[in-house]
Amino acid sequence: MDTTVLVVGGGATGVGVARDLAMRGVDVTLVERGGLGSGTSGRSHGLLHSGARYAEADPQGARECIAENRIIRDIAPACVRDSGGLFVSLESDDPAYYEAKRDACREHDIPVEELSPEAARERVPDLADDAERVFEVPDGVVYPSRLVAATGADAREHGARIATGSPLLDFEVEGGRVVAAEVGGELDARIEPEYVVNAAGAWAGECAALAGLDVEMRPTQGVMVGVDYPRLGPVLNRCRDPDDGDIVIPHDDRVVLGTTSVAIDDPDEMVEDPDEVERTIRECAAMLPSVADVERLDTYWGVRPLYAPDEDSRGGERGISRGFFLLDGSDGGAKGGSDAGNGGGPGTDDGVENFLSVVGGKLTTHRLMAEAATDRVCAALGVDAKCRTAEEPLVAGNEADAVDRLVAEFDAQGPADADVVGPADD
Template sequence: MHETTVLVVGGGATGVSVARDLALRDIDVTLVDRDALAAGTTGRSHGVLHSGARYAERDPDDAADCLAENRLLRDIAAGCLDETGGYFLQLAADDPAYFERKRAACADLGMAVETLSGDELRERVPAASPAVERAFAVPDAVVSPARLVVATAADARDAGARLYAHSPVEAIDVSGGHVDTVAVGGRLDAMVDAEVVVNATGPWAERCAALAGVDVPMQPTCGVMVAVENPGVGTVLNRCRPPADGDIVVPRGDEAVLGTTSVAVDDPDDFERPRAAVERVLSECAAMCPALAERAVERTYWGVRPLYAPDEAVRGDARSISRGFALLDHADAGAAGFVTVVGGKLTTARKMAAATADHVCERLGIDRACRTAEEPLPGADDPARLDALVAEFTVDAPADGR
């Protein structure tokens, strides 16, 4: 028997952030994941630290969260970031009214919005297409999922958390309306006795919840990332149009990562990976940066978004599902002590974890404040230390490149 106060299931950015937050509050916490750390959605994202501009006109609350966390992570996790900046580009075929709405929504958030003509943009980004008519600058950045996850995990471990990769949850026993024990295989290979179980398994949240006999309606969507030789792009390029396939270019050293698609899938482990999707992303991104069309595809990887979809009516339109997060307590469903946190994005993982830890503390009757917004992560100013941690932990993050 492995005893712990809180068991966190899921070793992506959200799960390790929950473990860190709780450990810094001196709460006994154990984290398990069936695979390596970051092996799910986190390590297969495009790795953009969002400014919030992408969501500004259609979900200003989520956009505000992104902007706040974007600024905060620059203080506590600078070694995990590449300060590339970003631009939203209006091409000749794009709706100028949408550009105006997007720019105004960003300004309403308190974002410093600098508008450039097409020629001014090309002076800064020579690889940008002649079809770019205007652009505006946003404080996007590029984040290393591997560094961010291991820095968070290391801080959790240093604060007393116990972390077990390659330790899948096999069963959850609910007795008398409360979570009793959790059977974990793999490296931990134990029955876990926990007062609270946090389901932070991303696209697999519905499956994990089903083990406890509760429903978490999900609509996971898959997307492909296409890596090519970087033609000289040093900043994040976003197409200024409603979200669509192939609307972002992310610089990662000598690679440019192009994204992405959004297709609803039934099984986050088993879905089609059509070559046509790769070609579509490459073609669409080349509209922003024509030299991309001349680059051979060096590698591809596919990620699955953990979209919470309680409204069946929106599941047919994957791009209309909110990218915000949900925190669910399943006590009313007969599983007290079982909590799910789902949705969100890499940029807001710390905030999601803080809300989850606050809720767990309330359920445990513990009054201890969150410290994660003030405490720098290990290696915040030391990239070499971060890379040593990446080598130490078991990590699977193709978003970080070759």
């Protein structure tokens, strides 16, 4: 089968690229080995970032987050809980860090309201006794299963083909171009694309290697722990340098405690370490002590799709930035030799000119990542059409029951929001 653009990966960024391309009139096929969102997207903690987490260290990332936060609320209200968020500084935390973050939020137009400890405890009665400084920002909760399914459905509504259960097996490269892709599973087809977008997230390195390219990923795993706690209103963030157990995400009848950051070699081989669980609970309980004693409902691990050169440039510091990167297959910095993985046929010494990898980023900024990637693809294809994904609502994006039916159709249910998202009553 022929397609103008083949998108590999059905997480938030992949379906975002498929939607944007389809809305610009480009023929697009997306393939995903599992259900939509079955990789990183569906196993996140579900924070809709306000940008405050990055404000003092990554101004660009902070501005991107607050802008995309507002867009997602507008185009997909059924996929979001408007919880608000508190940044909480305990007695042992550095007040200078609190002040720097607060001031940076204001500088980057992230709304901030300082609360007295007494006012904060009116919002969160179980807040730690030693919470000394608190400010509020427009964090929220995003339900990734709904967001990914609604975005995929919108892409399909505009003409995209969405193939789940269809793993990429190999690329055929000739003359410095991908001329074909072998896809197995339900689709089971040889696809001949004009252009390929690698949106495989933590698996982007494996995908690129099939085209003879070297995309260096450095995945890290993190644990999320769901506990029985129905009373929390806002997101809670520990106001300190990013560390284990510094975020509490409210759902309907539980909260999700997160998270850790442990380097792994293979995103398919996460190690479920009970010490990570205990550390996460212990650290989150410093902000909200009662979560240490309530029933544990579920535990799951997710993997971050980190780009290795970016991590190296920051000296391994955690959480300072989660920017995204577009890696052109024709660029020597993103290519490997002809022996770099299976599928490295003739021409890979000079790169692969019709191949783009989009890596890094955050769930909150997936639409922006998709826009940037789609701009690059359209420029290569000579397509003169503007992005409209920030203005046009997602299909069924304001109807929870309708979106939940799409979640079931696309096998998009992940653990991050399994307690909220469910089959609609017929």
